[in-house]
Amino acid sequence: MIPVERQYASPSSIRVDEAETTLGLTANQRRPVRFRALVEDHVFHLREALQTLGELVWSGETRDWREELDLEPDRIVLDPVITVHPDRVFFEAFSQDQSAYGMVVAPRDLFDEEGEVRCGTTNVDFTAWLAEALGDMRSTRQTYFHVGPEGFEVETNEGTHHVEEKVNVPEDWVRGFLQLQGAMSMPGTAIEVDPVDLLGVIRFLDQNKAHTSPRSLRYEFEPGEDARVALEPWDKRISFQDAHHHYGEPKETRVWGRQRLQLVERLLPYAESVEIYLKGRALPSFYAVHLPGDITFLLGLSGWTGNGWTETASFDLLTARRGDDGLVSLARSHLADRFEMTVDEMAEALERDTRQAASVLSRLCRLGLAVYDVRARAYRHRELFEEPIDEDAFYPKDPREEQAESMLDDDEVTIERDEIRDTTKTKQTPEGDTREVVYEDRVIQGRAGSQSEVEVVLNDEGRIIYGECQCSFFQENILNKGPCAHMLALFEHSLS
């Protein structure tokens, strides 16, 4: 368990009268972020996005998994976090059952700020009652948005009701949170779809109950055709009108966790567009719903609930997991100064190559010190906890890592070939033209332990994107559960 101190000067509140609404979100006093502003426009869309986040926090929990994790019944795991950056304010929450992650992004130019702004990240008191009371927000009233540690008493003559307690957050839950976010930075497929089409998916699923497996969404990409999705087990296909993709060959990606797509249903009638990010078969998928006012609600679906997520999600083995702590510390400091950085910018700041920069940024995500912005393809500074987590205790070594280490210690790993291979892929432009794109992948082949034919292919950010091995683990799982021990050993050896 990770102990987290909750210290709130008073509960968060919403005050509504005929002319004004004030949403006062009390920040944890131990992490004093300050932001006071008048919402100048799009109050309604901001309200809808925040209420959706509230639904994500307060829905989908089951008592069973709470008992599994030894949690008190009926208790929120971790209050949502809010981050104030110079260009945006964003809220994040992870559902109690680990099935869904939500982020609301609102640009700062939506607000007319008052007084000093203190950037940073803090937890906010965000109860089920408050999420419901947000329904009182109306764009016809002046709406003030206050975040601060001082607390907001509705009627000051009652004195201050201080909240102070220590809650224990289960490591598995936080690991799930961080791994899901980490998945955002993985390479994958992005398509822009009309909100109506996604709504069609949700309505169909709502009106048809699947009595047999599989219960996945199978995204299909046929060259020259719009992307589409097949709803299993009915094989009902819904085409995403004008959703262009770049595949020159047919491709399918199956993802799970579709029932929780319902969370965004209320937003879709007002949405301008939706971007879908797929990271691969059985991996998390992300849906960015863009609302007027440049407000975005990002929904991440893990595809699992409870412990299933953290047990299965060993795909973070695809990147280098350890490294130079000094470099991590330096990168953290650069990111804290600039708030947002791309891999190239970090490489320049650290005077390292992009592979090392990407690796160190991934590690910051794993440590809860950064979050990846799928749309801007950049990393943002966001420290989830007051104190950094203990990486060794928090991410115990995977047995495959231990096996790989033992192969390296016993000198059983040899690289026989290490070269850059140009891979040319035919891509289609939205206009229907084809063009060729050349990828420079690093191909490493060699021996590891008992396996004589091991291969890993790394992309330009040093992430394993492909591999092969003759061992039973690989033959059974391919890369669905991350690389096998032999691939890991070869990968680690290539870094030394």
Next chain:
Amino acid sequence: MSDDIPSLGNPDRAQALRRELDELLTRDLDDDELVDQLRQRLDQWGGESRLHVWAPDLYRRDRDRFRASILEYLESDDASPVPLVPDSTQKERLEQWLRELESDGELELFRALYPRTLHERGKKRTECIESDLLERYREADDRREREQVLQMFDVSFGITAETALELYTTDPDASRDFILRHLGRNSVRGAHDYDDAPQWEELREKAQSHEDEELYFELYRRQVPFRQWKIDVQRVVRKTFNPEEMPRKLERRHPIRPLGEEGLGSFFAGIVRKQREAVLPYVSRHLDELKGTGEYEKFFEEANIRSPNTARDQESWKLWAELLLIRYANDEYDRRRRWRSNNRSYNNEIQRVVDRDADSREATLEALQVLADKLTQSGSLRDFELLDETAIAIYELSPSLLHGPFRAQLSVNASGNGASMLERALDADDRELIDELASQIMLFQPEESESDLPDELVDPLISRYTSLLDEPQTFTQRATRVLGRIDDRDIQEEWHPGDSNPLAGLFFERAEELYIDDPASIRDLLEAESSHVRGLAYRILGRDEPEARRLADQHLNLLRACLLARLPEHVRRWGFDALLNAAHDEDNAAAILQQARRALQMPDEHYPKDDLSMLVGRLLQRWPSLRRKAEQPTVYEWMPT
């Protein structure tokens, strides 16, 4: 018995099957096809009864090739147990095959087949398994061999103390998990076949001396006498200084058999009083075990929930609030079955705290604020409703508490609850509360007689709101706030605002003219969460008059949502009318048309597509330039031949 199904032990049938099998094996079939064909034949021939014919033959033919298929079959539901009265040929062949499997080291196949060769039941079956197991276990030379033996006999049975003791004494590390997996009812104190107490105790002592906590505590939980358990729990409570360790320590000692012992309510209350929140997760998880014994009530009586005499600090109030929730909100079954009585008790508890602490306003406030925190944090707010006297007591203590979290528990009903609170709010001109109560009263739908709608609730509100009609803007501001509080989840399916509820009639019908004169109120209605309230806005914006068209145009961005949002059918039709009003120029019409065409393609069985087609048709009729090629009318002219 049908002629098609071979009788047990019919040698001709067995021969026939063997011939078919031979014929199948000579065909050029891949493994999957072969197994499929075989399965089909097994179905025809009564599958399991022929196991002794086909399975050993297949195995001997090519065990590597057919191992997985045979195993899959043996472990599947298709494989029914072997008949009670075995045929001698069948028994002999299967036993012979079992011996072969053992000598070939086919552990998995052995384990799958072994139970099918046993024809004993109950205690005799256990004796048989244990005898076979011990015979081989004793012969094993080292740990690896012992582990293999245990793997072979890892079948379903409840191990006896004697066997468990021998396995563990010989090799604790190899046998621990096996013993844990096979502890059955006979290892639980109080079970009818629990008769080896001294040997179980000896095993427990051995586990303890071997520092084998897992086995030790598993046996402890099964066998500890209640008296000893209570002593142990008290010791843990007294000596555990880190509260985070408490639940785990208590949980691993918790008896596996049902509690229900006399005095346990007091016992749990005692440890709660000593260690408060540190033991609550543990206690709350096991309170259900006391239900129906009288001990359950005793626990709450003695754990201070009834009379928190000593409560003065936040910690004490937290405990009080926590117990209140455990008692009245946490049990799904009780919540439904005994909701009325639980809700009454919840109200009584609040009353008791307010009355008791009449002299100390600060302490009472603290108690209620702590309770509000617990309720909001746990999402249990809506599990309770405040009775009038409780609501008034809270209001008199602090209006802000009732404006805040407790607002969600304000309730009115046909039997008149809410009338006194309403009267109090009207006296204080507390608009927040008046509007909240009005939003609930508006949903009343009298069914049979007028008496279903209590006058004391409706009349004062009608009078208060109609007095505002002279100041239209004040009225619409209040009205939109009232309407904004309506929650669709509280609306009955056949609710028709205004039909017989004069308050709803005022807001939904009589005031229509006022809304149209106040554009801000239209926007408020369009942003409401309730689809019925948005419907009111659609209805107004769909009126055939210039101001409605102007406002529909102005709010097109919100109005367009009626094409896609989940709405009752009649509300959606009003929305379509409003969209027609908004389509006063070609740009608007094109924008609406684009989304309407997309909505037509949406796979939504409940969507009124006919009405949507009508909307598209009317737009195209009005704006012919927006017609697609296929949408152009074709005029056929008659040509004389």
